[in-house]
Amino acid sequence: xxxxxxxxxxxxxxxxxxxxxxxxxxxxxxxxxxxxxxxxxxxxxxxxxxxxxxxxxxxxxxxxxxxxxxxxxxxxxxxxxxxxxxxxxxxxxxxxxxxxxxxxxxxxxxxxxxxxxxxxxxxxxxxxxxxxxxxxxxxxxxxxxxxxxxxxxxxxxxxxxxxxxxxxxxxxxxxxxxxxxxxxxxxxxxxxxxxxxxxxxxxxxxxxxxxxxxxxxxxxxxxxxxxxxxxxxxxxxxxxxxxxxxxxxxxxxxxxxxxxxxxxxxxxxxxxxxxxxxxxxxxxxxxxxxxxxxxxxxxxxxxxxxxxxxxxxxxxxxxxxxxxxxxxxxxxxxxxxxxxxxxxxxxxxxxxxxxxxxxxxxxxxxxxxxxxxxxxxxxxxxxxxxxxxxxx
Numbered sequence: 001x002x003x004x005x006x007x008x009x010x011x012x013x014x015x016x017x018x019x020x021x022x023x024x025x026x027x028x029x030x031x032x033x034x035x036x037x038x039x040x041x042x043x044x045x046x047x048x049x050x051x052x053x054x055x056x057x058x059x060x061x062x063x064x065x066x067x068x069x070x071x072x073x074x075x076x077x078x079x080x081x082x083x084x085x086x087x088x089x090x091x092x093x094x095x096x097x098x099x100x101x102x103x104x105x106x107x108x109x110x111x112x113x114x115x116x117x118x119x120x121x122x123x124x125x126x127x128x129x130x131x132x133x134x135x136x137x138x139x140x141x142x143x144x145x146x147x148x149x150x151x152x153x154x155x156x157x158x159x160x161x162x163x164x165x166x167x168x169x170x171x172x173x174x175x176x177x178x179x180x181x182x183x184x185x186x187x188x189x190x191x192x193x194x195x196x197x198x199x200x201x202x203x204x205x206x207x208x209x210x211x212x213x214x215x216x217x218x219x220x221x222x223x224x225x226x227x228x229x230x231x232x233x234x235x236x237x238x239x240x241x242x243x244x245x246x247x248x249x250x251x252x253x254x255x256x257x258x259x260x261x262x263x264x265x266x267x268x269x270x271x272x273x274x275x276x277x278x279x280x281x282x283x284x285x286x287x288x289x290x291x292x293x294x295x296x297x298x299x300x301x302x303x304x305x306x307x308x309x310x311x312x313x314x315x316x317x318x319x320x321x322x323x324x325x326x327x328x329x330x331x332x333x334x335x336x337x338x339x340x341x342x343x344x345x346x347x348x349x350x351x352x353x354x355x356x357x358x359x360x361x362x363x364x365x366x367x368x369x370x371x372x373x374x375x376x377x378x379x380x381x382x383x384x385x386x387x388x389x390x391x392x
Contacts, residue, residue: 028155033148047119055099055107069160082161091346135262188219197313207297232258310366
């Protein structure tokens with residue numbers, strides 16, 4: 001009887017994947033290619049790799065859903081990755097298959113292979129990124145890699161990432177009216193950094209005051225003017241790219257000291273570390289108040305702000321709370337919830353722990369660890385002392 005039941009269960013599992021009469025036939029997976037190395041066609045600034053399959057097709061005819069685990073095979077290696085709508089659905093440093101959604105929740109654009117806070121192309125042996133003096137970038141193939149590069153996707157486990165998916169599932173709009181409970185500054189994710197040790201009115205963080213993509217730039221630019229910001233570290237743009245935003249030339253922003261770093265999101269990549277050192281030296285050489293921003297003010301600005309907070313003596317609890325304020329502003333994630341804890345642990349706690357080489361961030365000497373990190377990326381003891389003096 002047990003053997004019969006086991007066979008019956010196996011048969012039912014097989015039948016569950018067969019289409020009903022008259023239903024559209026679909027396959028569990030698909031074949032794809034990476035066509036080349038062109039910027040923003042096949043390769044993004046962040047090392048995300050684009051394949052020639054539309055997200056709508058991937059989630060439709062390929063019979064794949066968000067939260068499924070897929071086997072992804074290329075260059076003689078096979079990865080088991082979750083299907084998610086954005087990199088933030090996986091922990092920092094983890095890879096994923098990205099099938100993006102538009103504002104209405106419909107799949108949009110091509111499928112991407114990406115790492116949250118990482119560089120998929122380099123990590124998995126596809127290509128290397130190079131940065132020019134003007135902060136533009138280009139890619140070269142790893143030795144032995146040719147294009148088009150075949151990639152295959154096969155279902156490993158339907159719903160195998162479902163619980164993690166729900167915990168990371170975040171939604172927001174960019175409509176001011178949808179955030180009536182927030183001030184204009186909070187809607188723009190603009191705030192003073194007020195963690196212990198930081199001088200009052202010395203450091204601010206924000207979403208982009210110039211990039212109109214999120215519809216928050218005008219609020220951020222007004223807030224930085226009211227805060228009398230004098231020096232800006234722009235982690236997202238090149239100088240040429242910033243100048244192309246509508247209204248940039250006439251803005252308060254354009255009249256201040258600004259360093260344009262155009263950094264990726266792999267905090268441990270050499271180009272990020274070198275660029276960050278340049279940005280901190282710019283802060284040392286110019287007067288405050290200072291503003292650090294990327295596009296959302298969430299990831300790159302979150303890491304840099306946390307690093308400076310640690311340097312100035314803030315405890316881990318305060319650093320995490322400041323980082324998570326962004327998730328309250330954008331997504332309404334509140335302290336004390338499971339989602340809050342999961343996001344904090346999988347992002348800023350994990351990132352700082354890696355940067356500071358500690359397994360116990362709460363009991364780490366964060367100021368000393370931050371100084372050691374700055375030394376690793378090239379700042380001298382004198383430069384670090386000057387940076388602390390400017391922020392203190």
